[in-house]
């Protein structure tokens with residue numbers, strides 16, 4: 001297959017990311033879709049992230065606010081439960097952390113190089129109401 005450079009596309013070009021079934025793929029989980037090579041699912045688009053959201057399932061109430069507000073569809077929900085973050089596409093914007101309503105939050109931003117174990121070990125305690 002010949003790949004085009006970014007400046008070789010016609011203005012207004014559309015890329016169709018699926019081999020077949022078109023929009024029906026959208027009803028499936030991302031890992032089950034029939035992507036072709038014109039997609040950003042199989043390529044990382046998160047290289048410039050400097051902080052990442054870490055998920056702590058302990059206090060999560062599965063409200064899906066993070067999933068709803070993530071501008072990059074990087075919150076993973078399976079079998080009606082929040083299950084984590086897709087770090088191949090998450091840009092580290094922090095919106096998911098802002099909207100998480102639990103106390104303490106169930107998503108917090110950490111340096112992108114921090115291990116999940118270290119992040120979970122430093123999780124803040126519940127804040128008492130004043």
Ligand code: SF4
Nearest residue numbers: 070090091093094096
């Ligand atoms: S940091 Fe931003 S891109 Fe990453 S999961 Fe949260 S809302 Fe989505």
Ligand code: SF4
Nearest residue numbers: 060061063064066100
């Ligand atoms: S917003 Fe917070 S509590 Fe709600 S599903 Fe996401 S991590 Fe869980």
